[in-house]
Amino acid sequence: MTHSQPVLSLTVHDIAFGGKGVARHDGKVLFVPFTIPGETVTARVVRQKKNFGEAELVGVAEESPDRVAPACPYFGSCGGCSYQHIAYPRQLAIKAAQVEQTLRRVGKLAHVPMRPIIPAPHPLGYRNRIRVHVANGVTGFFAHGGHHLVDVEQCALAAPVVNKALRDLRHAGVGEGDYSLRAKGGGPYFEQTNPEVTRELLALVEATARRGQALLADAYCGAGLFAKKLAAHFETVIGIEENVSAIEKAQRATAPHEHYLQGDVGAHLGEVLAAHDAARTTVLLDPPATGLDARVTDLLLANLPAEILYVSCNPGTLARDLAALSRSYDLAAVTPLDMFPQTAEIEVLAHLTLRDARSEKLSS
Ligand SMILES: C[S@@+](CC[C@H](N)C(=O)[O-])C[C@H]1O[C@@H](n2cnc3c(N)ncnc32)[C@H](O)[C@@H]1O
Incomplete structure (x- = not known):
């Protein structure tokens, strides 16, 4: 159910938990990621449930004044961020x-x-640790809405020292698995x-x-x-x-x-x-x-x-x-x-x- 679906024109009126915009079509709620309340967008339904549907964003017809250019080239494909298209005060x-x-x-x-x-004093570069995955020659994070990995060279949310650890990991040619990259020390417990x-x-x-x-x-x-x-x-x-x-x-x-x-x-x-x-x-x-x-x-x-x-x-x-x-x-x-x-x-x-x-x- 993707390209066979018609492209709909939708008005986004809210943002739900998890960060997706909320619109209505034929009396049913549709969730559209990477949108902002007040925007008119075009979108295509990719999943239908009994009471709601999930749609993918095709285009933004009428932009919110709070729409900004994302800081990171992976935004939209990487599953880590939901709001990089929204000006920080609106977030x-x-x-x-x-x-x-x-x-x-x-x-x-x-x-x-x-x-x-x-x-946050710094809305980017704030994370003192990230968890990256290595599989099939790819080092990165899980994709937005998917189970495959997106190859990520730098994470816009990670502190510079954590991004250095990511560069080092990528150059080290490590085996498949999950890696926790930290700014400093830490242990096997929540921080x-x-x-x-x-x-x-x-x-x-x-x-x-x-x-x-x-x-x-x-x-x-x-x-x-x-x-x-x-x-x-x-x-x-x-x-x-x-x-x-x-x-x-x-x-x-x-x-x-x-x-x-x-x-x-x-x-x-x-x-x-x-x-x-x-x-x-x-x-x-x-x-x-x-x-x-x-x-x-x-x-x-x-x-x-x-x-x-x-x-x-x-x-x-x-x-x-x-x-x-x-x-x-x-x-x-x-x-x-x-x-x-x-x-x-x-x-x-x-x-x-x-x-x-x-x-x-x-x-x-
Ligand atoms: C959100 S973390 C907060 C930790 C700490 N307050 C901090 O800010 O560093 C929640 C903590 O609760 C612990 N935890 C989870 N369930 C628990 C339970 N039923 N009894 C005791 N500790 C639990 C976890 O191991 C974790 O360390």
Whole structure:
């Protein structure tokens, strides 16, 4: 179903998660990549599903004023980026609107206290690591919408030192496989990929966390990024993380009041919260994209720590989890951060405070 399909004229009215433009034809939603809301484009349907279709962009008849020339010659064929055709301020506006809409629609949150999105100081050349694949004589990334590799000499998102590692890899004539190319060291555990926006996130978390609290429980703590940054503000800090190497790294240089537990957050968080005064406890959550297990949400609602800082890389699962937590918590602020410019990925910090039971009684 490609060239046999007619070329349609479509008006793009939104951008969906994942970065594709949303248009309508014959009452059905069509997703068209590399478009911008407000544009009129020509496109051809390449996949039909029951409730929607996928189309490929043929041409742009009426361009958005925010359309720009992509920085990278592989844009459109390489699957790594979705937004290089969009001026950076518009990318930021699209991401901020998606967060707010998702929290309203999926999270059913009537009031979403959005704060301005924090931009990346450098929207290109920011990644401190990339994962490239070598197969059939090709070194590069998976193609947009496909499983074959696109041969990539340089990645516009990678820091110069990472691109040097890519050049070295290409010249070394290595065997087939996956290669993680890093700016420095690192280990077999999660690390943030954009150091500049990570600094912004750390500063925001530090400025947001309540002072005078006894406990910081850093759930999904990795190698202790947040726990270590915030340790000076708490009497006790406890990090929980399942990755053994990350926990070993976190434990390498600790203050006396800083502790790390290796294992599942669902298995450890309950005993940590039960052993401390909930009114003086702050919980920081930074789960993987799947968000919180129902068990973790239940533990939070059973123990009611005074404050929750939720760092999310997936607005959809964040919305689901905030909907559950909104039974006992008020959403104080939602701040998107552009950790991954040129891509459709969005990072968010949500600040929740325990709803005051007395004020609820007074108002009822
Ligand atoms: C998004 S990363 C955040 C890591 C850390 N906060 C940081 O910024 O470097 C999520 C972390 O959760 C860990 N993780 C995933 N599921 C977990 C679970 N059920 N229990 C404990 N840790 C888990 C992963 O190993 C990963 O280190």
